Amino acid sequence: MAVAIMRAAGLEPLEPYPGANVAWKCRCAKNAHKVAPTFTSVRVGMSSGCRYCGRVAAGERRRAAGQEKAEADMRAAGFEPLEPYPGAGARWRCRHVACGRTVHPRLFKIRAGGGGCRACAGRAPVDPAVAEAEMYAIGMEPLEPFPGRVRDPWKCRCARCGRIGTPTLNNIRRGQGGCYACARCVDQ
Numbered sequence: 001m002a003v004a005i006m007r008a009a010g011l012e013p014l015e016p017y018p019g020a021n022v023a024w025k026c027r028c029a030k031n032a033h034k035v036a037p038t039f040t041s042v043r044v045g046m047s048s049g050c051r052y053c054g055r056v057a058a059g060e061r062r063r064a065a066g067q068e069k070a071e072a073d074m075r076a077a078g079f080e081p082l083e084p085y086p087g088a089g090a091r092w093r094c095r096h097v098a099c100g101r102t103v104h105p106r107l108f109k110i111r112a113g114g115g116g117c118r119a120c121a122g123r124a125p126v127d128p129a130v131a132e133a134e135m136y137a138i139g140m141e142p143l144e145p146f147p148g149r150v151r152d153p154w155k156c157r158c159a160r161c162g163r164i165g166t167p168t169l170n171n172i173r174r175g176q177g178g179c180y181a182c183a184r185c186v187d188q
Helices: 002-008 039-043 051-076 107-111 128-137 169-173 180-187
Strands: 011-013 026-028 079-081 094-096 140-142 156-158
Touching: 002 011, 002 039, 051 079, 051 107, 128 140, 128 169
Parallel strands: none
Antiparallel strands: 011 026, 079 094, 140 156
């Protein structure tokens, strides 16, 4: 009878019945974890059997219970969830309603007032071809590949005077010229 109760709980005993309140070595039938609950704890329902599978199931129950509130919080922040709630600390694939981009914010950051769409915040990665086009548009010819960040100096040659300088894409986007020598000539 004890073996049947353990098997009904998803456990396969690995040794003979040791007694009601003694740890009984078993293997989880679902994931082959080795566990040792007591027969009494399984029989009265204090233990679901495998503690590892029990933790996973408890986490799933918590996520399911918080799903509705989590979705409401994301929608209130301007994001439409595109997949089930993964947990507050995990990246959650959503559509940013304001710009239509697919983003991956973390719920705990959204609830803290941060996170969200990097593109709308001006922190999205820059396409090197776009960066190069912006430099050419102000009369600067890049002499090396885009450094990867808008605040890094970028070695360029001025198309007007031929001088070499190191403007940053961030400064160009804020309206500064690319060539300091040409800027001084215009100011005088």
